[in-house]
Amino acid sequence: MEKRPSGDPSLCGQCHDEIAANFRKSLHYTTTGLKSGVSPRFSKEEAGTFAGKVFPKACNSCHASCGDCHLKSPAIGGVSAGLLQRHRFVKRDEGKTCALCHGGRVYPEFTGEYGGTPDVHYQKGMICLDCHSKSESHGDGSVQASRQERKERPSCAKCHPPGKETSEKAKSAHAVHGTKLSCSACHSAGPYRNCYDCHLGKGAEARPGFILGRNPRDPKTVTTLRVIPTVRDTFASAGIRMEKYDALPNYWGTAPHNIKKRTDRTRSCESCHEEKELFLRKEVLLPGGSKANEGLIAVPKSLK
Amino acid sequence: MEKRPSGDPSLCGQCHDEIAANFRKSLHYTTTGLKSGVSPRFSKEEAGTFAGKVFPKACNSCHASCGDCHLKSPAIGGVSAGLLQRHRFVKRDEGKTCALCHGGRVYPEFTGEYGGTPDVHYQKGMICLDCHSKSESHGDGSVQASRQERKERPSCAKCHPPGKETSEKAKSAHAVHGTKLSCSACHSAGPYRNCYDCHLGKGAEARPGFILGRNPRDPKTVTTLRVIPTVRDTFASAGIRMEKYDALPNYWGTAPHNIKKRTDRTRSCESCHEEKELFLRKEVLLPGGSKANEGLIAVPKSLK
């Protein structure tokens, strides 16, 4: 029995030629994003080891086939939740497909199952593909090194353009912070998942957290940061010590999927400007973490 | 993957040549007993239909492979209890092997799980192969039409030779009944399983019962009889109407595997000679059953 008939998209491509061609170049298929994310930490020689030994066996073993989303739940750690609707092809069933691969972080944050409240969009009946376009799943035919490079990405402002605030408070808050803070910095409901201490093949440990700091990709803005679990010896067992480990930080900007209109931060200036525990500060930096982490510290001024 | 590597015994026979050669001729492998049991009911033409259409698909699909007893539990209705001891070969593990194929009738009678008490031999720690010799499992190289023809079969008298009774009551009871009754007629603990109304592919219905009557294979003796569920239209769906259905009875001598030293019958003469409910009588014969059933009626004389 052929276990993964659509592992190579050319089968489905006999009819769905354009989608299949795009999909071959998409990040879901190539999983290039995983490589791009970590590569700046490698010496040239290490990059070769990674590309040859680690990437195909670890990262790329997770790439999606057509059937992983349209026929059955994808297998995570070898375990799949089974067929979606007997042997029928299904257009979308995010709770059984997206949710399995993206089920450690975003999906349970989104539904509230990670603790806290469901994302306001989920409360209103929206699920993955209501914000994330089909071209994010299948690619658009162009090649990107990571999802950051994609043009068509979900954006709060697309549906909620600035200037439509109904309360004076919201108007002034947006006017003051609009260019300095991401939306999620204020409108995330609460703790989201952070993963620590990943060692190749052994997995990571997860704890809830809420961390505000500079976005490493756009240091002028402060946003919600998530710990990405690459530690100095993550790839030690593959003989990679990451000579340029400190080139990248351990915290990365993230959109926790637990958006809420009103939070402590939208209610009171003091929650940020006086009580500063939510912000990345020198004393809470990861012990033994990357030197690049320090550049993400941004503590708001006191109001007094 | 080869699903049943020992379905053909020649694989195991590369080392176990004698056992494999015997096994090929054994009733466990050929399942000839099933054919012999029912064939006298067929016309010549029907016998051909049965041999060609019914036997290979129905009866013979149950034949045992080497691995069914020595590696994993046999599959019953497609379901197997799995490997016996990981992937190791096992000499004997009756509760997981014999018990699955012989689990509708003898095994649960033997353990008491069918209701009543466990067989006295089970109580004393004996299991299948303590009475049933290896040559019953593997055959002895000779060919038999049914297990009745086997020479080496379990026998009460082998371990319990007559004449060793310790009580006067046992001595006189054995002296009076010894040639007229089977051991089980008196020493079966209680109701055993009887199956009714088998239709090809649809299975039968089972009810507990206790029936004493003439042994069709030895009409001089009275023994415990079990209903065998062949009814007039059992093979109707295969186009066989059993032209000679009445050639064989529906009751057959059986050894219920719930032997008990003391029973109502060993305790009191009245339990047979006055209260006659346990005996096959005209008024309890199966409605619509074989005409041969009447020949099995044998009601004991009253004592008065």
Added chain:
Amino acid sequence: MKLWKRVLPILVLALALPAVSSALDLPKIVNTDWLEKNGADPAVRIVDIRKPEEFKAGHVPGAINVFYGAWAVKRNNLDNQLPEDEELLELVQDSGIEKTTAVVIVGKADTTTDQVNLTRVAWTLRYAGVAKVGVLDGGFNKWSADKKPMSTDAGKAAAAKGKTSPNRPYLAAKEDVLAKVGKATIVDTRMPDFFFGVSKLPFVARAGRIPQSVNLPSAWIFTKEGAFKPMEDLEAMAAGVVGKDKAAEVLVYCDTGRLASGWWFVLSEVLGYGNVRMYDGSSQEWAADAKAPMVKYTWK
């Protein structure tokens, strides 16, 4: 004027009236026939609390989808809490529910948790000031088993014109319960092993129960298909444990304030006990307070 010209309008009115009044006369336990007949009545709002992906796959026509997790949130480290009033009332309004709307709660009914999710949302809406709230008997499972019509539309509602206002007498705080030990009938709606103190959930600090409480598990309200048991059974259980005095002061609790909504609903809404409050903090809050008394290993 012919007779029929004078009679017809009266007939039409007479025929039309029952439809309107039956919609307004919302049963507390709604059966699928009632809902099929009255679901489209503008006075009725069907709220499906399943996950959006389940809702999208098929729902009662006319239903809107507001996931359970929107009605019961984690607050102050306690699970299954009321949202803040401001948010709850906005959620009610956004769901197109006026004070007088007849709301029918629909959801799964596979497990006890599913079943009491329905009653917990009913309690939340009554707390929020909605006058008429019913629960679909057997939940969506029964709707589906009865082969009732299905819709896969988006299930959206226009916001209500006005906001409701909270109905606090349904809610008890820890202090209220502390003050009532030995005075009111405190009903522990968890399973008996929790009441007796041989089991507890990991997030509950201590095993046991509130002293002098009585045990009436919410799991026993429902049949194994997830429907409410026959009224005479529910009445007999209530009478046998809570007593027959319907004016008695009753406080219900469990581990997080979810299970307890089951007996709150049956006692207060179905059987007409007039003074039943739910302790939302329940054992999760109570057992964490070392000063709150607890007993175990007895039934009395």
Added chain:
Amino acid sequence: MKLWKRVLPILVLALALPAVSSALDLPKIVNTDWLEKNGADPAVRIVDIRKPEEFKAGHVPGAINVFYGAWAVKRNNLDNQLPEDEELLELVQDSGIEKTTAVVIVGKADTTTDQVNLTRVAWTLRYAGVAKVGVLDGGFNKWSADKKPMSTDAGKAAAAKGKTSPNRPYLAAKEDVLAKVGKATIVDTRMPDFFFGVSKLPFVARAGRIPQSVNLPSAWIFTKEGAFKPMEDLEAMAAGVVGKDKAAEVLVYCDTGRLASGWWFVLSEVLGYGNVRMYDGSSQEWAADAKAPMVKYTWK
């Protein structure tokens, strides 16, 4: 004569004595260390009640195998009944058990049924007149988990010289229980949903319990590994439900007279309640008698 020649025999005697007396001083709840140390003592008889095929795969050295089903049989359409006296006493004798033998019962401990099979056989042996009966704590599961020695021998015993004689005060009949309603403490050892009357087994004619009985489930005696819970928990549960008067008359029952043996064992054998009988017929017999009173939907 040198001193040591006179002292040595005394020393030998002194060293030898404790071994004999410790074997005779059988704990009611036997741990695996005790059994490893004393299992070979001729005064001890280890009875393994698992299925022969399980026994053959490995057992406590020295154990004999007498399957549970030999000790508790179906009689008069009732499950889990004592065999007839004649057969029971023969079984005890054939198992090499004298009146004074210290018997240790070993079996599986995976489920509540497994666990109370051990205590049911203990009750049966005490009924049969055996003076000293203990149960291996945690059963064979614990023996195996503790990596204690294993044997695969045939596990046979020579028959005992004498027969024991029945000890009827451990057994109650339906008439005894009927006469004691409201007088003795009747303990229902089933799960609370059976006691309360919301659940029943198919072969029990009516839901509910014997009037004025109290509930103490035998399932709560054991940890989830199948061992006895700590003594202070067992004592507190007994005191909380049965009371502290160890001379009080107690009757235990369940559905078939199997579960009930759990609290019979703990109350009578372990905690020293002096007057505890088990109703072997239990609900299976009681509920089938339309004249036997039953109540439900209350705790009192």
